[in-house]
Amino acid sequence: MIKTVQPANSLIGELHLPPDKSISQRAAIFSLLHDGVSVVKNYSPAQDPQSTLSCVQQLGAEVEKADGQLKIKGTGRDGLKKPVKDLDCGNSGTAMRLLSGVLTGAGISAKLIGDPSLSARTMKRIIDPMEAMGAHILARNSQYAPLFINRIDALKPMKYELPIPSAQLKSCVLLAGLFGDEPTQVIEILPSRDHTERLLNLDQKMVQHRKIISASREDVIPEQSYTIPGDFSAAAFWLVAAAIQEKAELVLKNIGLNPTRNALLDILKDMGADIAIENEHNEGAEPAGDIVVRQSSLKALDIDPKMIPNCIDELPIIAVAMLFAEGSSVIAGAEELRHKETDRIMAMAKMLKAVGADFEEKEDGLIIHGNPDFTFEQATFESFHDHRIAMSAAVLSLKSRKECKIRDAESAAVSYPGFWEDLGLVAKG
Known part of the structure; x- marks a missing residue:
């Protein structure tokens, strides 16, 4: 499936994201x-x-x-x-x-x-x-x-x-x-x-x-009765989308906030993102809460390689955030990305190249020279049948001047079956 994404003037709304x-x-x-x-x-x-x-x-x-x-x-x-x-x-x-x-x-x-x-x-x-x-x-x-x-x-x-x-x-x-x-x-x-x-x-x-x-056998396996919180990895796309979009305010309801999963929160906050957590509570053994994110002015950041394991799935969308940040950002120590559903470093590089971004591809990551005023006319993106690349390309497409196309966009359903519907709900032309 080839998905056409129109540029957005704002992102406004409340989303209930897919379970983790x-x-x-x-x-x-x-x-x-x-x-x-x-x-x-x-x-x-x-x-x-x-x-x-x-x-x-x-x-x-x-x-x-x-x-x-x-x-x-x-x-x-x-x-x-x-x-x-x-x-x-x-x-x-x-x-x-x-x-x-x-x-x-x-x-x-x-x-x-x-x-x-x-x-x-x-x-x-x-x-x-x-x-x-x-x-x-x-x-x-x-x-x-x-x-x-x-x-x-x-x-x-x-x-x-x-x-x-x-x-x-x-x-x-x-x-x-x-x-x-x-x-x-x-x-x-x-x-x-x-x-x-x-x-x-x-x-x-x-x-x-x-x-x-x-x-060991001494461990009693507990009953697993609880509500699965919203997937933080799915929330990541909206966190970046709202941070880089003018006139944006999104509320993401009941999202998992496990500290070994949400390094992206710290990364975006360090970049200057306007993010707040509300209604913090526990879902079984897992912390959760509502995340509110608004239009922000981002600055460049070198990600500490020690943080990479806790944001490995979010790196494709982090690359999009870096493109709209002031200064040069570095992703390093992420060679594992080359062994995901696709070679995600290669896929991210292809995505950035398609819009004329200023960047360098490394064996273990990327150097991205960002610009808050970055813009591009339009592009056709290859998802490489990778759900996270498809959704990252969609967020990037919202910043274009004309419509963009994403190939094999149905791959988003691997982790987020309702992504395209949610995009239609909050993106205002």
């Missing part, structure tokens, strides 16, 4: 492992969480959908069923990596498959620790899906120092560890998203600036 995908997928998997019934409200309708939900049903969870909520009857750790067909993770790296930990821990033999995009992403990072814990994993070229997972020998608890800050890798190891008689410890040097530790109420302690998280 990361929390939704964990709610499904952890409800499977809980020995009892969980009631999950506002579960994400996006493709990735729906793939995860299908997988947990194949593993034995009973799911009822009614009145906008899910009632999930879990099997407990010892009741998982061997699936009768392949577990199709679709495009979800979260599903494939977390379920690899569940299968390893439970000793369930299964085959995990995914779509072409997921099958092109390396799984080597989780294969190595799972095999160290006793799994036998067959993978295409020793690192790509499909993954055939089996464990015959006893589970081997381990102490595992994360080689990179990765919430998916961390969660994979901890989920396998939940099945062990002795604790498995994950040692985290740089912080990553902590949804798994929060939602499972796992033991955590700080030792010499390192976080040590433990998991």
Whole structure:
């Protein structure tokens, strides 16, 4: 689908954004492992969480959908069923990596498959620790899906120092560890998203600036009954759109404010964005609140590489903000972007080039020479079938003088099925 986006004179309105995908997928998997019934409200309708939900049903969870909520009857750790067909993770790296930990821990033999995009992403990072814990994993070229997972020998608890800050890798190891008689410890040097530790109420302690998280059979897997907050990664597009748009004021309702997810808030505030948080509260173990953002005057910023893991998904839209900031901004230490749904550094560079921006592409990021008065006539953007690139291009299109076109715009539905409708609600021509 080619989407045409008209320039906007203002952005005004209130939005209820899609449920958080990361929390939704964990709610499904952890409800499977809980020995009892969980009631999950506002579960994400996006493709990735729906793939995860299908997988947990194949593993034995009973799911009822009614009145906008899910009632999930879990099997407990010892009741998982061997699936009768392949577990199709679709495009979800979260599903494939977390379920690899569940299968390893439970000793369930299964085959995990995914779509072409997921099958092109390396799984080597989780294969190595799972095999160290006793799994036998067959993978295409020793690192790509499909993954055939089996464990015959006893589970081997381990102490595992994360080689990179990765919430998916961390969660994979901890989920396998939940099945062990002795604790498995994950040692985290740089912080990553902590949804798994929060939602499972796992033991955590700080030792010499390192976080040590433990998991074993001693941990009681809690009921997962709560309302999924709005996805901060979805909110990111509107935060930037309103900050760079004249006559803008948006209210984003009930957004997840997990401090390991919302580095973009600090980045935009440091750039001078007019952002306020209202109605702060908790949704289960997760903090949430309403975000109000208005037209702002932005200044350039060099992002601290230590912050990159906590804003990795938001970097494409951060690049758009930098384009309209006074001065030169730097994104560095983000080489992982080249291994996402597409090479996002390349995709961001193509997007900036299409509008005539002044920038430099680096192996691990970008240098963007911004201008608050930057403008361009029109452009046609390639999304590379990447949802975050498509939505970033849409925000950039609002600043054009004439209509812009975005190729394969339907990819936005991967994380934000209603994005184009919401854009139509708040963008005023």
